[in-house]
Amino acid sequence: MLSSVLLVGLLNLTGCSSEEKVAEVTPPVEKPVEKVPPAIGMEELKAAAENIALVPSPAEMQKALEKNGIATGLSGKVVDRPLKMDISNKDVVAVRTGVAMADALLTVKDAPPEKLVARLTTVKAGMTTLGGGTDIGATIDDINGRVTNGSVSREDLVKELDEMHGAIIPEIKFEAGDRVVPLIQAGSWLEGSNLVAAAIIDANNPTAGTELLRQPQVAEYFLKYVQTEGAGKAPDEVIGQLNSTLLKLKEIASKPTLTIDDVKEVKSQTDAVLALL
Amino acid sequence: MLSALLFAAITPAYADEAAAEACLKAKIWEGYNQGWAVRTVTNASLAQGEHRIYLVTLYAGTEYKLSVCGDDALVNADIVLYDSLGNEVARDNTADREPVVSFKAGATDTFYIAVHATKTKEGAGKAGVSTAVTYK
Numbered sequence: 333m334l335s336s337v338l339l340v341g342l343l344n345l346t347g348c349s350s351e352e353k354v355a356e357v358t359p360p361v362e363k364p365v366e367k368v369p370p371a372i373g374m375e376e377l378k379a380a381a382e383n384i385a386l387v388p389s390p391a392e393m394q395k396a397l398e399k400n401g402i403a404t405g406l407s408g409k410v411v412d413r414p415l416k417m418d419i420s421n422k423d424v425v426a427v428r429t430g431v432a433m434a435d436a437l438l439t440v441k442d443a444p445p446e447k448l449v450a451r452l453t454t455v456k457a458g459m460t461t462l463g464g465g466t467d468i469g470a471t472i473d474d475i476n477g478r479v480t481n482g483s484v485s486r487e488d489l490v491k492e493l494d495e496m497h498g499a500i501i502p503e504i505k506f507e508a509g510d511r512v513v514p515l516i517q518a519g520s521w522l523e524g525s526n527l528v529a530a531a532i533i534d535a536n537n538p539t540a541g542t543e544l545l546r547q548p549q550v551a552e553y554f555l556k557y558v559q560t561e562g563a564g565k566a567p568d569e570v571i572g573q574l575n576s577t578l579l580k581l582k583e584i585a586s587k588p589t590l591t592i593d594d595v596k597e598v599k600s601q602t603d604a605v606l607a608l609l
Numbered sequence: 610m611l612s613a614l615l616f617a618a619i620t621p622a623y624a625d626e627a628a629a630e631a632c633l634k635a636k637i638w639e640g641y642n643q644g645w646a647v648r649t650v651t652n653a654s655l656a657q658g659e660h661r662i663y664l665v666t667l668y669a670g671t672e673y674k675l676s677v678c679g680d681d682a683l684v685n686a687d688i689v690l691y692d693s694l695g696n697e698v699a700r701d702n703t704a705d706r707e708p709v710v711s712f713k714a715g716a717t718d719t720f721y722i723a724v725h726a727t728k729t730k731e732g733a734g735k736a737g738v739s740t741a742v743t744y745k
Contacts (some may be wrong), residue, residue: 367727369660369687374689374695377721381664383650385722388666392648392744399670491641495634499650542717543669549719550666 383553383573384502387517390434390524391494393544397528400540405437406527411449417457422508423515423558424570428609429458430519433501437493437520438527441486450475460517463507468500473563511557514534518554518574524600525581532595541590545598570608577601617689624654625680626737632678633739642744645674654735656724659711663722665742667714675722679706682733683726691721704728737738 389395394406413435415428436451443451456472475492478484484492497520507514525545532540554576558571580601586595630652636711637647653661667673679686683706690699690710698720701708722740729736739744 369689369723369727371697372660372662372689372691372695372721372723377662377695377723381662381721382651383664384651385663385740386719388668389648391646392668392671395646396668396671397705397745399668403733441626485727490646491638494647495650498647500633502649502651547666547719549664580626 336360337541339399354417359457372421381512386553386575386601387521387550389494389497390520390526390527391490393524393528394438395532395564396544397540400537400543402531402535402537403602404531404534404539406524406531410435411483412438413609414608415454417454417461419461421568421570422462423511424609425458425461426508426512427517427519427522427570427574427605429462430516430521430607431523431606432458432495432519432521434523436522437497440489440493440567445479449479452476452479459504459540460507462512464501464504464512468496468504471496471500511560514554514557516527518578519559521550522574522577523556525598526606529595529602530601533599534580536547538592538595541592541595541598545590545595546585546587548582548585551578551585554578569578570605573608575606622657622724624658624682624737625708626652626654626681626739629678629683629737632680633676633741636676636678636707637701637741637743640674640743641692645743648744649743650736650739650741652739653724655738656735657726657729657733660723660725661738661740663724663740663742665722667712667718667720668703668744669714669717671713671714671744674745675710676741676743677706677708677741678685679726680730680737681734683738684730685728686689687727689723689725691723693721695717696720715730 388531402586409580415432417425419426431450431452436448436455440448452472456469459468502513528544557577558575583600584597587594630650633650675687675688675690677686685704686703686706688706688708688710689697690712692698699709699710699712724738724740726738728735
């Protein structure tokens with residue numbers, strides 16, 4: 333309303349024929365203010381939903397494990413993996429980066445400084461290969477510096493790594509393309525699922541398997557990216573195994589309840605991908 | 610001079626996603642003191658009446674908080690949570706730009722979070738809206 337009044341006034345000041353110009357200005361129609369948002373139908377929910385918040389973080393998996401009565405921390409189950417980031421297949425680099433990020437998140441509270449720095453340095457190398465820009469590298473360098481000289485508490489580090497995983501990385505526009513973020517998430521989710529499955533097997537608690545590993549839509553979301561190879565790109569052994577693992581995980585996750593054998597199959601399938609990394 | 614005035618008078622302000630995100634992050638870091646942790650923060654620019662929908666996996670037994678912060682252009686934002694079948698299961702009851710919905714799922718499943726820019730300031734154009742999923 334204000335803008336249209338100003339518009340009319342300014343046109344008058346310019347010396348134009350106000351009668352002609354005013355006739356061209358249509359008064360804005362006041363839109364009714366909605367007090368309550370309208371209900372959204374199932375079709376629109378499915379079609380318009382974005383997947384950025386779909387995948388639970390590894391730290392969230394650990395918390396959910398505790399809620400299901402399995403107190404065993406996942407950090408003790410994390411194994412050191414030599415994850416090479418100077419390779420040409422960016423899809424594989426993205427998955428490896430996600431695994432390294434999960435390991436850093438799960439061990440941030442109690443890992444020795446040199447191990448935490450090594451894991452974050454691996455994440456940085458992955459970000460560099462994927463073309464994630466210089467800001468993320470500088471952020472990791474800053475964190476590593478503070479971890480090394482002991483000037484940051486582990487509690488504060490938990491927040492900083494959570495922010496990196498959940499808020500910073502998903503918003504980065506990677507030179508390697510839009511597939512990078514989902515494939516980093518896939519790596520983190522596979523590593524988290526593998527460790528969760530191991531903890532559930534140790535506790536012989538298939539009920540926890542039903543509550544923690546039944547995520548068919550997550551597997552489906554990752555499959556969409558894994559099955560869309562870049563033009564002319566030869567299938568990679570890692571991506572091929574990831575594809576068959578995700579298909580099997582989707583099948584298992586679609587069951588109403590999981591048995592301990594199902595959980596063992598999740599462990600075996602995720603082991604098969606992680607072994608190739 | 611006149612053209613500059615005219616331009617300023619009819620050009621809507623840009624959505625300030627950074628301001629919305631700063632507001633939300635302050636709440637998130639405050640929440641860490643009460644045991645909350647963050648899964649995702651994401652930003653959008655919405656005009657009055659527009660909405661965004663996010664698919665989320667929620668674990669049984671875990672408490673979740675869905676939080677939104679809007680920039681100065683936003684008057685009222687709303688959050689509505691739907692289950693995987695499209696049934697509404699929770700919504701905020703406030704008429705401000707920082708709504709929160711708390712939710713605990715009975716079983717692990719996927720849900721849809723709808724974030725609405727229900728009302729913006731007159732002539733504001735799009736508003737910056739930041740949304741977070743936190744858990745404990």
